[in-house]
Amino acid sequence: MDRLTIGAFARACGLTPKALRLYDELGLLRPAEVDPLSGYRFYAPEQLDRARLVAHLRRIGLPLARIQPLCELTPRQAAAELGAYWDGVLADTAARQDLVTLLLDHLTGSTGMNTTLGLRYAARTDQGLVRARNEDAAYADGGLLAVADGFGGPEAAGAAVEALKRFDPAAVGPGDLLNALAEAVRAGVDGAPDETGTTLTALLLSGSRLALVHIGDSRAYLLRDGELFQITHDHTLVQAMVDEGRITAAEAASHPQRSMLLRALTGPDAEARPDVSLHTARPGDRYLLCSDGLSAVVPQAVVHTVLGTVAAPEQAVQQLIGLANRAGGPDNIACAVADVVTEG
Numbered sequence: 001m002d003r004l005t006i007g008a009f010a011r012a013c014g015l016t017p018k019a020l021r022l023y024d025e026l027g028l029l030r031p032a033e034v035d036p037l038s039g040y041r042f043y044a045p046e047q048l049d050r051a052r053l054v055a056h057l058r059r060i061g062l063p064l065a066r067i068q069p070l071c072e073l074t075p076r077q078a079a080a081e082l083g084a085y086w087d088g089v090l091a092d093t094a095a096r097q098d099l100v101t102l103l104l105d106h107l108t109g110s111t112g113m114n115t116t117l118g119l120r121y122a123a124r125t126d127q128g129l130v131r132a133r134n135e136d137a138a139y140a141d142g143g144l145l146a147v148a149d150g151f152g153g154p155e156a157a158g159a160a161v162e163a164l165k166r167f168d169p170a171a172v173g174p175g176d177l178l179n180a181l182a183e184a185v186r187a188g189v190d191g192a193p194d195e196t197g198t199t200l201t202a203l204l205l206s207g208s209r210l211a212l213v214h215i216g217d218s219r220a221y222l223l224r225d226g227e228l229f230q231i232t233h234d235h236t237l238v239q240a241m242v243d244e245g246r247i248t249a250a251e252a253a254s255h256p257q258r259s260m261l262l263r264a265l266t267g268p269d270a271e272a273r274p275d276v277s278l279h280t281a282r283p284g285d286r287y288l289l290c291s292d293g294l295s296a297v298v299p300q301a302v303v304h305t306v307l308g309t310v311a312a313p314e315q316a317v318q319q320l321i322g323l324a325n326r327a328g329g330p331d332n333i334a335c336a337v338a339d340v341v342t343e344g
Helices: 004-015 017-026 045-059 064-071 076-107 155-166 174-188 238-245 249-251 298-307 313-326
Strands: 042-045 116-128 136-140 144-151 200-206 209-215 220-224 227-229 275-280 286-290 333-343
Touching: 004 042, 004 045, 004 174, 017 042, 017 045, 017 174, 042 045, 045 064, 064 076, 076 238, 116 144, 116 200, 136 155, 136 333, 144 155, 144 286, 144 333, 155 174, 155 200, 174 200, 174 209, 174 275, 200 220, 200 286, 220 298, 220 333, 238 249, 249 286, 286 298, 286 313, 298 313, 313 333
Parallel strands: none
Antiparallel strands: 116 333, 136 144, 144 200, 200 209, 209 275, 220 227, 220 286, 286 333
């Protein structure tokens, strides 16, 4: 049997005839043959593999706009694209789960935890070995961890960090925390000179939650139970190309435009808003925030080893900066490490 009717093909692949007609119109899954008189669609048995893949991808929620290019990739490339999509889904779900938990705590009058959490921390910047001046900023205290990678001058990076140092999470309601945090950061760089800007990645401790604010290609990592996770998404051209399946992550690392930002804080009247999300703080967690002066030259496996073996945050910061400089130090380096600890 070399042709299947649309009904038989639908039953075999798990899609509905209505979906098959839509995918034909979109060019995602063309029938092998269309009767010129009746317009009835017929499919070849060898099309079942693609149809079943499309059906599975739709069940997990992958948008149609991403399914079509994914189906044209090699299996290895398609796996990388699907993994990147699912990492984003998990991060978004975790952020929304934490926000729901925060709101439930607020509505029920619960504090969420009976213990008081704090941060054991260290932060430093380094000019590196090539740049003529240091435009990065780094800051840490018992409730705030922040790094910023400025361009056009150090003013914007410093202004963004200063805005966070002035921000009081207790002055806003739990439901308004993330919006207020994003607005405070954006307003903080309004006074920076024209032609300047900065990335920003910061964690603000609020009760048992960590509010994450992020824009640009500085990064935040979480070391939990021995595993290292990148919890931010780069706002760069090459990351967008990876997300779209146009290049691989390995190709992005050596791409000539790997430093081109799609989003950053600029002043005055900056329009780009940072990403904001909430994360549950757990005693024993270790966070690393860094500019691309570290992440672009020190392999993540090496970063993982340092964070997992060097006990004191200050020593971990010094060792990571040293590794970046031994790798050539091509850029300014901002680095902050904090351990979540129980106080009292």
